[in-house]
Amino acid sequence: MRHRYQGFAALNVSTPRMRQLFxxxxxxxxxxFVLTGLLAMIQAKRSTHSSELGRFTSHFSTETLLYLMGGEIPYLATTETAAEKPGFSRVFFELATSIDPEDPRTLLGSELPGYALFDTEIVVxxxxxDYTSVPIESPPPLDLQKKMSDRQKEQKPTSENQESxxxxxxxxxxxxxxxxxxxxFLPELKKTESPNRAYDNEMNITRVGKRLGKELEERGIGAQVYTGGFDADWNQMYQASREKVVSAMKQNDDLQYFIDVHRDSQRREKTTTSIEGKKYARIAFVVGTAHPHWEKNERLVRKLHKKLDELYPGLSKGVFRKSRAMGNGEYNQSLSPNSIxxxxxxxxxxxxxxxxxxxALAQALSEIHFQAVPVDGKAEQEE
Incomplete structure (x- = not known):
């Protein structure tokens, strides 16, 4: 047996010392792993992630970026922020591994279950x-899914609950x-206090979409609102809604904007704000990066966020990116640059x-739309 492994050093793992080492x-x-998780939770409370310079630079800390850019732009090297220059070893480590030693999320964020919350990219x-405020998609429990699916199958399509x-x-x-x-929404259901069961076949988000259509119409923008449901499993919903959008596009060449209205699974303190003494449900825009032209979709929602911030300060939570690893990742946005x-x-x-x-959203969209409308009356598409 020795001759078969000649030239190799055998490691004996059966000794008490080796077992103790393992x-x-x-x-x-x-x-x-435990310490990294705890540090990530603390870090998430006080930091946000921006990728203005692209995915490559998004992995580096501010100090490292200023240090690298300071070599070409002397002013940056003299700023107060850049005073504490990172060591060469830290710069080299970040460049080689895309890991920021002061941000533990960059170490294990993509490997550990439960880190999807922190993987959502905050663009604006x-x-x-912060990372504890990002939109969360939480499907209903399986028993409730089945109950609602059975009820949906029993409902006959009518002009009232299908399209207006x-x-x-x-x-x-x-x-x-x-x-x-x-x-x-739990306050509207009055039959449960569990956020996991905030779902209903009738008292639901479609009423919000219908109101959005009415507000747009009052501002001179015709809106077609689909208030019906989809006879599909939860994980097949986007495919089902995609077919409905494609059908609408074929039937009406004048359609320019396609808005998918959702309700976040976050709790009240993260989804509510007061403006001039009135309570508003905060709004968030999600961009899926699982298609080649997602930047065009992002440009439009950036404009909407900016306009909302001008008209209703604090109403918009911002713009968030999600990849295929964090959900559907496409969200029917490949169908049009004006998909939201x-x-x-x-x-x-x-x-x-x-x-x-x-x-508020209708006001922001109408102002953006009419600013973009040329003489022929058709809004310019995002390029």
């Missing part, structure tokens, strides 16, 4: 927004739909609060 190794790794952060068209201009410019049409996924309020908000936000 136990210490395993315990050490467990401690590292609204007032008071409102237009004072003779042309519908906006198509509004609701992929997760059963998402609801918007989260209005959370499980603890009311219809009244969400309706106020619908009015």
């Amino acid at each position: 136990v210490f190794l395993i315990l050490g790794m467990a401690v590292i 952060a609204g007032e008071g927004v 068209t409102s237009s004072s201009t003779g042309k519908d410019k906006v198509f509004i739909y609701h992929t997760h049409f059963t998402e609801s 996924l918007v989260e209005i309020g959370g499980v603890d908000n009311t219809f009244e609060e969400a309706f106020r936000t619908s009015e």
Whole structure:
């Protein structure tokens, strides 16, 4: 047997000393995982992530970026922020591994279950927004899914619960739909206090979408609102809603904006704000990066966030990116550069609060739309 392994040093793991070493190794790794998780939770409370310079630079800390850029731009090297220059070893480590030693999320964020919350990319952060405030998609329990699915199958399609068209201009410019049409609000249900069961076949997010269509129509933008549901499993909802959007596009060439209205799963303190003494359900824009032209979708929602911030300071939570690893990742946004996924309020908000936000969104979109409309009356597409 020795001759078969000649030239190799055999490691005897059966000795008590080696077994003890392996136990210490395993315990050490467990401690590292726990500490990293705790540090990540603390870090998330006080930092946000921005990728203005692209995915490459998004992995580096501010100090490292200033240090690197300071070599070419002397002013940056003299700023107060750049006073504490990172050591060469830290710069080299970040460049080689994309890990920021002071941000533990960059070490294990993509490997550990439960880190999806921190993987959502904050492109533009609204007032008071950090990684604990990002929109969360939480499906209903399986028993509730089955119950609602059975009820949906029993409902016969009618013109009332399928589509409502409102237009004072003779042309519908906006198509509004609701992929997760059963998402609801606890104060409106009065039959449960569990956020995981804030779903209903009738008292749901479609009422918010319908109100948005009405507000747009009052501002001269015709809107077609699909208030029906989809006979599909939860994980197939986006495919089902995609078919509805494609059908609407084929039937109406005048449609320019496609808005998928959702309700966030965050709690009230993260989804509510006060403006001039009135409560509003906060709004968030989600961009899926699982298609080649997501930057075009992002440009539009950046404009909407900026306009909302001008008109209703603090109402918008910001713009967030999600990849395929964090959910659907495409959200039907590959169909048009003017496809929008918007989260209005959370499980603890009311219809009244969400309706106020619908009015605000309609005002922001109408101002952007009419600024972009040339002589031929058709809004310019994002390029």
